[in-house]
Structure formats: C-alpha cells, structure tokens
Amino acid sequence: MVWRNQNFSSDFILLGIFDHSFTYTFLFSLVLGIFMVAFMGNTTMILLIYFDTQLHTPMYFLLSQLSLVDLMLICTTAPRMAFNYLSGRKSISLAGCGAQIFFYVSLLGAERFLLAVMAYDRYVAICHPLRYTILMNQKLCVLMTVASWILGSLDGIIVLVEVLSLSYCSSLEIHHFFYDVAALFPLSCTDTSAFERLLFICCVVMLILPVSVIIISYSHVLRAVIRMSSTESHRKAFTTCSSHLFVVGLYYGAAMFMYMRPASNHTPDQDKIVSAFYTILTPMLTPLIYSLCNKEVSRGLQKLLRKAKLM
Template sequence: MKTGNQSSGTNFMLVGLFQYGSMNGFLFAAIVFLFLVAVLGNITLLHLIRVDSRLHMPMYFLLSQLSLIDMMYICTTVPKMVSNFLANTKTITFLGCEIQTFMFVSLGGCEAILLGFMSYDRYVAICHSLHYPVLMSKKTCFSLIMCTWCSSAVNSLIHTLYVFQLPFCGSRLINHFFCEIPSLLPLVCEDTSHYEDTILLSGLIILLLPFLAILASYAQVLTVVFQMRLGTGRTKALSTCFSHLIVVSLFYVTTLSTYTRPHSLHDPAQDKMVAVFYSIVTPLLNPFIYSLRNKEVLGALSRLLG
C-alpha cells in the first residue's frame, strides 16, 4: 500500500557521517584534509601529464582520465557533506539527490571500466611490446575513453531515472552521507526485489567483468615478468603491477560488496564505512600510488618544480 509523502518535490534528509558526538570535530577536519589532499594530488597529476611531453603516452593518457574521474568522484559527495555539517542541516533537495546519484553511479562505473582498460594497456606493453604502438594507438585510446564515459553514463541514467520515479514514503531520511541507490531503496513504498536483481546484474557487468579481466591480464603479465632475468626491469614491472593491484582491489572489493549484496544483508553503518573507502580513500590514494612509485612522473614533477 502506498502511504506517506510521495511528492517528487519533497526534500530528502541525510543522516550523515558525523554521528560520534565529541569526535565530530576531529572527523570533520580529517575528511576535509583528505578531500583537499585528494583534489590537489589529482590536479597535480593532471597538470604534469598535460604539460610534460615525456608523459604523452597511452599509459599516462589513461591515468589522466583516472585522475579526472577521481577528482569529480570525491567532489560529488564531500562538499555537500561539509556544507551540511557547517550549516548544521541534513537537507538535500530532490533534484540535488537525483544529480548526486547520477554523478556518483556514472563516475563509479567510469572508474571500474577504466581500471580494466588500464590493465589491458599494461598487458599489451609487457606481453606484446613490439605491437604496443599499433594496439594502443591514439585512435584506440580515444575509443576506449569514449566507451568508458558513454557506457557508464547510459547505465547511470537508466538507474537514476527508474529509482526517482518510484514512490518514496515516510520521513525520507537517508541513512547515509550521500544519495546512493542502495540507501534509497528502503524509502520506497513498493516491492523492489525485481529491481534489486537488476542492480545485481548491472553490478556484475560494470564491476565484476572488468575485475575478472584485470585479474586475467595481470596473471599473464606476472607470468611474463617472472620469466625475466633478475634485474631492474623485472623489479620495476613487479612494483608497478602490485601498485595497480592494490588500487584495484581496494576499489572493486568495496564496491562489489555494496552493489552485489541483497538488500536484506545491507547494514547502514557498515555501508557508510565501506562507502568511505571507495568514495574518499580510493580517489585519495590513486594519484600517489600511480605516481610516487613512477620515475617518469617524479621526473616530470622535479622538472616542473626545478
């Protein structure tokens, strides 16, 4: 039975992340600090790749797209959370919630697909180095990026339009610090079990398939690397592979745990902690893991500063 306030013009309320009394000030300062470091790190990496001709290669072109996605990703959630905390309010408009949901799902899908393409780039570079200029040409890179942005945007648009035409009931209190589809479903007045199956299928396609492709790519890469003679080339390749796998594991494991679990197994407190990892921690770590362990990027940074 459909009851309660179902008007599409009614605002939502966000419970937020700061629910720990005396710890609120410390948590707020920590989130703001992490946000500023993440934005600065990604902007710096974007600028380095743009201005240094030595970084005008497919690997760094894909990395620049990852930095752009991460910067937009963290800006989708944290500024609203910070403004609500400073204004001592929990309100977010219906349209604002809709936009936030679309951006978050779209950018999350972009990152998932792009990480898969980045692993393919490393696979080609190490396992088929002679054919690398052909297999990873400018046209190919552009096609991969267009595929990433368009497919994730279409997927996000479908989910967003469907969710926000559902009837919402009661207080409209979202037990989360931003608008995310799993946290919105408990507010819906009707049975959403069939739609949850759609979310599961979408999550398996957008998240699990690239993750499996990454594991397959790096299995091939590591096989080739371990056949190399001991030396700097092998050490560098292993270091790069493990750095990428750390980022990949952190992102995919946390997002898969959110978007492939049945609604009945979701715990709001746990969901919020998991969301912190893929919405804040991963965008923070990506530019540093991909750059601080990379001599070419460090060289570009030293040339920029020197």
C-alpha cells in the same frame, strides 16, 4: 513511463554522518583534510600529465582520466557532506538526490572500466612491446576511454530512471551522508524487488567485465614475466605494473571490505564512517601511489616543483 509529481515536490532529509560532539568534529576535520589532499593530488596529476610532454603516452593519458574520475567522484559527495554539516541544512529534492546518484554510479562504473583498459595497456606493453605503438595507438586509446565513460554513464542512467520511477511515501529521512541507492529502498511504498534484481544484474555486469579483463591481462603478463631470463627484465616489468596493481588492489579491496562484510559485523553508523573514508580515501591514495612507485611521474613532479620555486 508515468512520472509521479509528488516525488519531485517532497524533499529528502539527509541525516549525515557527524554530529557536533568533539569526537565527530575531529572525524569531520579528518575527512575534510583527506578530501583536500585528494583534490590537490588528483588535480596535480592531471595538470602534470597535461603539461609534461614526456608523459604524453597511452599509459599516462589513461592515468589522467582515472585522476579525473576520482576528482569528480570526491566532488560529488564530500562538498555536500561538508555543506550540510556546517550549515545545518539537510533537505534536498528528489531531483538533486537523483543527480548525485547518477554521477556517483556513473563515475564508479567508468573507474572500473578505466582500470580494465589500463590493465590491457600493461599487457600490451609487456607481452607485445615491439607492437605497442600499433596495438595501443592514440585513436584506440581515446576510443576505449570514451567507451569507459559511456558504459559508466549508461549504468548511471539505468539506476537514475528506476530511482525516479519509484513512489516515496514513508519517512524521507536517509541515514547516510550521500544519496546511496540502497538507502532509498526502505523509503519507497512501491514494490522494489524488480528494481533490486535489475540493480543486481547491473552490478554483476559492471564488475565481471572489467575484472575479467584485468585477470586475463595480468595472467598473460605473469606468464611473460616467468619466461623472462634476466633480473633487469623482471624489474622493468614490476615497475611497469606495480602502480596499477596497487591501485586495483586498493579499489577492489576497499569495495570488498565495504560491501562484502557480514551484516552482523557492522552497524549503520559504522557503515557511514567506513563509506566516508572509502569514498574519499581511495581517490587520495591513487596519485600518491603513482608518485611513489612510478619514476617518470616522480621525475615530472620534481621538475614541476622546481619550476614553482623559481617563479
């Protein structure tokens, strides 16, 4: 592949999402506050699972990995947005743009597969409780987690190689607060149709595989719950799955709202604001959902807070 040097010598201009009017200053403060809550919440979840030995199970190990993905995801977009807004500096090289695209795409892909692995974990816990320690042993759990990270990174590498192989000769102004792949298409002076087809195929594969695992897993879970005779068994099954189902619904619901609305129903400025909350709000809510819906996480958090007060 022939790399075009002019791609790396030109800086892109990230126009951002907020100006310095009162309304946008308020929205910027709100987004920054959400980022801080998301950062603290996911960091706390990771540390809580690491230090609480009662949470050293496959379910909570996967949750810690999900929190790590969310933590890295918000750190990929929000700090750069805040720096651009506060400093007024909006230019960045294509190499920096490509780095952000790689991490953003890779982390989103890893998150999809982690949600699928967590769905499989819930299926095994409810449908095969006596064989849970065999079917979800530590080695298999780590292997599936590593596979999720690798598949997400592979998607990021494919997108990154294509982005860096394009030539950019139009205005280098990007109407967004982070470097979205779709925002680079209008800036290219080469034909992007082949890349768009490849991107579409990657998106379909990266969606169909994890969604299929989630649907199949919970279909078996639902069938098992229907066969349960006692109310206590129903309650335990709901407690086991509710947190994950809320997170899956939140993640895919936000994605559908963001990307599947008719083009006539939104404007570029509206897209940027919705994207800001979608990128940062979802990672903020995940640790809150698990704290409220999961008794063991809630218990561990209360124990951690009591220790903090005694120090």
